[in-house]
Each structure stands twice: as structure tokens, then as C-alpha cells.
Amino acid sequence: MGIALSPAGGRHAAAVIVIPVIVALLAMAATVGGFLYWSTSNSDARAVQRQTALIDHTLRSYFALQAENQESWALWSDAVDHTHPFDAEWVDENLGAEFYESFGYEQTVVLDGEDHPIYLMRNGRSVDPTLLAPDLQALAPLLSRLRADIATGALRAYLAGGRSNAPYAADYAQIAGTPAMVTVMPIADPSREPDEARQYLHVAIDFLDEDYASYLGEASLVEDAAFRLTTTENPEKATLPLINASGRIIAFLEWRQDWPGRRLLAETVPALAIAMALATILFALLVERLYRYSMALEAGRARAEHEANHDALTGLPNRACFERRLGEATAADAPVALFALDLDRFKQVNDTLGHPAGDELIRMVGARLAGLISSSGLLARMGGDEFSILEPAIAQSEEAFALAARIVEAVGKPFDLFGNEARIGVSVGIALSARRQAGPAEMARRADIALYEAKGNGRNCAMIYEPGMEAAVNRRRSAEPELRENQPGPRDVLKELPRPGSTFGNQSASLAKAQ
Structure with missing residues (x-):
């Protein structure tokens, strides 16, 4: 007589064997997936940090380059001679047109000792200096910083060889509603004592426009770079706020974010999926074998328990x-x-x-x-x-x-x-x-x-x-020692049963033979 494992026993075996293995498989998958997600996310974050640091360094180097370009024109004895008194034709030809042709800065400004604009060039053409009036407030912090440096002897020290670089002020500003990189440098004669009280100033303005963003993107190895006055909050874009010395955000530089982690994930997911599938198959085979082994043990235990408590011939309890x-x-x-x-x-x-x-x-x-x-x-x-x-x-x-x-x-x-x-x-x-x-x-x-x-x-x-x-x-x-011996014979029938309500304690009731 075969012994069938009870449904409860089967479910118990499944719970004991299958569930822990499934939990282990899920835990392994969650661990691998979590580590991969963490690793790729960190890789993407580090990539953005590297790009941001590189772009910020590039912009700072552009400030230094702009000041360096400006120095060769502002610290020039002819520039002093033709601005004191003011020679409009010479200034326009040299500090305006040639400076524009050499470096391409959209605006050039010459300020007198009272910070009044006496010359304004826009895109290579001389225009009325009073057009700069709306933007003087944006330039005021730079002018103040440079005037303070000159007053403390920075220009004198440079002309005397006491410092390696000419004093200048550089910052982000919005000019005519457009973000720009602005550098301000004194106009001085390297061979003469400067007039610190009435020092004329040269201003170079380079707008942060589409062309500049494209140039910056190529230099920084980023794609789709663009300057915006407000952030688009596009999750696919990285953003660098351009903050001036006063703590004000002048503009946002956005570019298409590099996703090395995503690329790695996209490249490894198929391989990982195949590996997980193989692992799942192996686990399934292991579970199936463990389940069969457990069921065999449970069946053996149930069989042994059944045989210990049941009669082999009838299947009844023993x-x-x-x-x-x-x-x-x-x-x-x-x-x-x-x-x-x-x-x-x-x-x-x-x-x-x-x-x-x-x-x-x-x-x-x-x-x-x-x-x-x-x-x-x-x-x-x-x-x-x-x-x-x-x-x-x-x-x-x-x-x-x-x-x-x-x-x-x-x-x-x-x-x-x-x-x-x-x-x-x-x-x-x-x-x-x-x-x-x-x-x-x-x-x-x-x-x-x-x-x-x-x-x-x-x-x-x-x-x-x-x-x-x-x-x-x-x-x-x-x-009669032989009472248990069978007697041949007559047909057996029931003797009358005791009447209901009869007293059990004094009665010997029996079922006896009758012919």
C-alpha cells in the first residue's frame, strides 16, 4: 500500500525548501541590481561633476584670456596719449575697430576718470556712448573694485615690476539684457607714473550667446551647450548657474548631460539578464532537486510513521x-x-x-x-x-x-x-x-x-x-483449555437484545446461538 504525502506536508516542504531559495535569489538579484544602479548613478554624477568643473575652469580661463588680450591695448603709451585729450578717430580705429577684429568682443567701452563713457563700440562700429547709460549700473561693481585696487597702489606696483599681472576686474553681468563676460582694465603708460585719481578705463564685453556656447561646448567636450536666463529643469540636461561677485545668478549654462553609467548599464543589462536567467535556471533546478529530495524524505517519514501505526495487510491502525x-x-x-x-x-x-x-x-x-x-x-x-x-x-x-x-x-x-x-x-x-x-x-x-x-x-x-x-x-x-477452538455447525443468529431502560449493573446480556 503506497503512502501519499498530505497536501499540508507538501506545502510545508515547499515552504521550508522553496521559499528560502526564492528569497535568496531575489536578495541576490536585488543586491546586484542595487549595486549596479548605485555604481552607474555615481558614475553619471561624477561625470556631471567633472564636466561642471571643466566648464567652470574654462570660463575662468576665458576671463584671464580676455584680460590678457585687453592688456596689450590698454597698457600702451599711445592709448594714454590719444585718450588724454580724447582722439575719437584714433580711439575708434585702434581701441575699437582693430580690437574688435583681433578678438571679436561685441562691445568696447572707454570711460574717463569719472566713469563716464566717452567711447562705445558695438560689433565693430562706433555708436553714441550715452547708449551705455542703462548698463552702467551693471558695470558699477566692477568699476568700484578696480578703482579700489588702483587706489591701493596695484597699478603702480605692476608698472614698477612689483606684481606679475596688471590689475583688472572681471565678472558676469547682464548688458542690454544679455549675459556677458566683462573685463575692466586701466589705460596706462608703462613708462609713466599713473594718474590714480583720474585713471581712464578700458572695458571689454563679450556676450554669452549661441556662438559663445558652441565654442565653449567644443572646448569643454560637451554637446548642446546653451546660455539661458532661466533653467529648463530638463532631467537630461546638466546646469551650471553663472553667479557674479554679488551672489546674483546672471544666467544658466545648460548642456546635454553625459551618461556613462547609463551607457554601461545599457551595454551590461543584456549580459546581466542572461546571467540572471542562467542563475534562475540553476536555482530552479536546485530547488526542484531539493524539493524532490525533501518530498522523498517527507514521504519516507510519513511512510515510516504510517507503517509504525498501521497494519500492513488491512491499512487499519495497529x-x-x-x-x-x-x-x-x-x-x-x-x-x-x-x-x-x-x-x-x-x-x-x-x-x-x-x-x-x-x-x-x-x-x-x-x-x-x-x-x-x-x-x-x-x-x-x-x-x-x-x-x-x-x-x-x-x-x-x-x-x-x-x-x-x-x-x-x-x-x-x-x-x-x-x-x-x-x-x-x-x-x-x-x-x-x-x-x-x-x-x-x-x-x-x-x-x-x-x-x-x-x-x-x-x-x-x-x-x-x-x-x-x-x-x-x-x-x-x-x-476448558480449548475454548477458542472453532465448533462446526449451526447457523448463528442474534439472541434477543436487552430491553431499553434495563439496568446494566445487574444484567448479563448476551447474543447467543439459536437454531
């Missing part, structure tokens, strides 16, 4: 299982009835038709008896041709005799054994206990005494244990 359940039943605070059954004339069938027929008869008897007990009852094969029934639901002798009558009737019906009809009977000994009156051993002893009494009264009947039975049984055992 003596060990029955005695354990009997102990539990007698320990409970409830009535219980124990039926000890012994088949009559079984040996004749076994000797006449053979042991296979005897085994089949035992199985058929077990099947018939199983249909008679209640859902809370227990039927067990105790060995050989002996069976026992435990019925917690029976408390009265009338109920016990009723079940015994059904047992005798069921077993007394013919059995078809390989084409042969066989008839047997059954003797039943009954022991009743109410609310822990007797332990398991005592219950079994009483049922055996009642069974012995039933077989002594002609077999194929039922007897309920009474205290007076013990002396009679002992006398009969002394006089």
Missing part, C-alpha cells in the same frame, strides 16, 4: 496506535466504549482455502467493520483475526449492544473469496467506562474477559463486562 488512542480516550473526562472482536471459524477458512484467501478475508472484514463505526470512532487490527473498536460516542449498554448486533450481522454475511463462499462469525467483548473510571490497561482487560465470556457462551455473540464475570471465566479456563 495495536500500538490503538493503545495510544485508548490511553487518550480514557484520560479524557468523557465516556468511552471498547469492543474486542475475535473472528469465529476463521482458522477453518484459512486451512481450507489457503493463506491468500485468509488474508483477503481479513481485508474484507476490516472493510465491513469500517463502515459501521462513527466518525469519531477507531477501528484497529490487533493481530491475526482480532480487531478492536473504540467508540467515544457510546455511553449506554443499549447503544453498545446495538453496535454489536450490527457487527455480528455484517460479519455473518457470506464472503466471496476467489469464487468460494465463506461464512464466519464474530465474538464481541464490550467494556464501558464513564469519566475516567478505568485506565487503558484495565479497559483492555475487561473487554478481553467479556470476549472470553462471549466465546464461552457459544460464540457469534456479544457480552458486556460485569465484575462477576472474572470468577466464571477463571473457572472455565481451568476446565
